[in-house]
């Protein structure tokens with residue numbers, strides 16, 4: 001259940017139906033102003049809406065004072081154990097303070113921070129970590145760790161409410177993906193404050209991204225979660241932001257920049273797809289437009305399932321085809337495929353539309369048709385998927401024999417090629 005309440009962190013709305021905000025945490029010593037600012041800029045350029053900085057010492061507060069003034073995105077001060085640092089961070093202009101009410105020295109200390117935050121109009125994030133639950137919940141933790149996490153979070157919420165402070169978001173962090181999912185689902189039923197999601201100590205860029213995508217993705221798909229942080233063991237905080245965006249883009253919750261789709265490849269692959277896909281992905285990072293680019297490892301299936309892409313390439317042995325909006329644009333030599341793809345993308349962005357040249361488009365269509373014809377009997381992964389989908393549809397309709405049975409045809413019907421390759425205006429793009 002999505003949170004009903006909304007807070008405002010330095011102009012970024014969290015909860016209450018606002019877009020899910022992306023945040024990361026700097027990995028520098030906050031006291032190192034130059035290094036911290038460099039990382040904050042990297043986070044902001046990658047699309048971070050918010051950034052958090054650790055504030056464990058007075059010298060970090062001093063740097064924070066300058067950082068909040070110069071940062072292009074709101075800054076959250078991350079405080080543990082020392083409530084006076086929270087008070088100082090608010091004085092320094094932090095846009096939000098994150099603290100764990102369980103480790104800050106008792107309710108009277110929490111009350112002092114809440115009073116100051118309220119007076120300054122600074123929201124807070126109150127968080128529970130699986131490794132640091134209050135003592136009175138340790139027995140429950142052994143019996144039911146999910147209930148213990150939720151109980152701790154709800155107790156903190158009640159504490160803040162008893163202090164007449166409601167300007168906060170809540171996080172439950174666990175290293176366990178199932179516990180993160182279960183506890184946040186339960187918490188979302190019990191409170192209506194915005195939720196910060198993350199898998200704590202998720203791991204390396206590879207495993208941590210996957211764990212986070214599974215855990216956060218399951219919750220976000222249910223409408224739970226208002227801001228996310230992907231925790232990765234990398235010094236490059238912007239990598240966390242990129243992963244967060246991929247999660248949000250995959251769920252169609254937010255849109256940012258291009259989307260690359262690529263076939264998984266198989267034995268019909270006709271060119272060095274690994275290198276080509278990596279190069280296209282890297283070059284697309286320079287674009288802000290929401291273009292969808294498809295890479296198909298062979299032309300056996302025609303444009304097929306990539307027909308919705310704005311641009312795409314597919315290759316045979318020595319030559320390849322650039323297509324756009326489901327239609328061939330032109331044939332190019334294999335070694336020019338990527339460069340010419342970007343020529344077409346740039347040209348289209350510049351003109352605001354994709355222009356098809358009739359002669360080249362017809363030549364490309366004929367090439368594609370020949371390859372499809374030559375391979376009409378190939379059972380490619382795409383054709384098998386299509387046949388299975390058709391069979392499933394037949395099953396759900398009771399099947400052609402009325403008994404729910406649908407046989408896969410022996411011969412594969414060639415997919416019809418769209419013949420309308422005459423000059424066509426493509427989708428218009430607006431520059432962000």
Ligand code: SF4
Nearest residue numbers: 263265266297298380
């Ligand atoms: S048959 Fe499909 S998966 Fe195999 S290379 Fe061609 S497009 Fe890729």
